[in-house]
Amino acid sequence: MRLGAIFPHNEIGTDPDAITTWATAVQNLGYQHIMAFDHVLGAGTRNRPGWRGYTSADAFHEVFVLFGYLAAVTTTVELVTGVLIVPQRQTALVAKQAAEIDLLSKGRLRLGIGVGWNDVEYHALGQDFTTRGKRAEEQIAVLRALWAEPEITFEGRWHSIPDAGINPRPARGTIPLWLGGHSTATLDRVGRLGDGWLPLVPPGPQAVEMLRRVHHAAQHAGRDPHDIGIEVKVSLPTGSMDSRLPFLHDWRALGATHATVETHGAGRTLREHLAVLEEAARTYQRYGDT
Structure with a gap:
């Protein structure tokens, strides 16, 4: 088994030098990948009694920006999202950002994706929490098409792309997509x-x-x-x-x-x-x- 280390979001702090020290030490210790979690927003608990899970008090570095930084300060470790909540994001933008990280890291990105659990984030980001699983499946098709071809035409339930593409694209023509989750629908996916x-x-x-x-x-x-x-x-x-x-x-x-x-x-x-x-x-x- 390949061994990786999880970026300690809530405890690493905000000092770029500390982030560099951690990442380069992980690489030097022989770890083969770095995994980072993803949350855009944390729920405030003042008006949510009994809330369970991460809150606005928990720090999460924005994963694509973080990986752009880590791509520059490391040379060999794979960069892995664990997991990126894709249905609360614009798919073409995810494709563009992921392709850029893959380019800057020289092919070291592995994109772990999931549908998440935090309806507060979905609401704040203007996305439908109830259709997230089905939307994620369509997103997988759109992501792979945008990475593979200079231009695509795609018509789906949530996406309408009329003869357009991203540039640059990942050199491999794709980026590995790993899925997180345990529901029956996710396991089938x-x-x-x-x-x-x-x-x-x-x-x-x-x-x-x-x-x-x-x-x-x-x-x-x-x-x-x-x-x-x-x-x-x-x-x-x-x-x-x-x-x-x-x-x-x-x-x-x-x-x-x-x-x-x-x-x-x-x-x-x-x-x-x-x-x-x-x-x-x-x-x-x-x-x-x-």
Whole structure:
């Protein structure tokens, strides 16, 4: 499995030098990708009693701008969104921004996408929360068409593009699209359309059943299920990587291709985040050698 690190949004702060230090250290430690989360707006809680989830007090660096910066200060690590909430955005603009990041990073972008859970963001961004899944599916088709061809004509339920295109386009003619989520509709979408899946469930019967659904959808669409990557998250708010090796072992047995280490959630300093990542990388290397 390829090993990555999750950008500690809520704890990294706003100092560009600290962001550079974190990203270059992650690269130097041998991590193969950096994953960043996405939220445009956080909900205020004053008039939302019982609100659960991220709020306006939680910091999230804007992911495309962040990746433009990281493309300049790193050279080898893949840049991964985990996940970009595409249905609350204009699709052509996402295609343009993603192509630019891919260009500036010399082909290092992997776009993890999802439909999200925060209706407050959708409302504030002028998009319909209730149709987000179906809209995301049409967006996948539009994104891939805009990346592949100089001009396209597309007529769908949400998109009308009359003989137009983006320039520049990604050198590869595409950008990998990995899907996050666990609903039945999402799992079918992963199998039919996704380059990979970003599950947030532990290995076990539930994960096995979800993978069975993904593989069935892939086979029904004429795809090889083994071509679909799987990336799991290894949370280390406390404890060590040693304690998470059974989790990694079981997911690897299920076909996981990537694992990403999450260190935020315990109020760590920059130095403490990097110390945890250094220990995790050493432990993972020993695990990979066994």
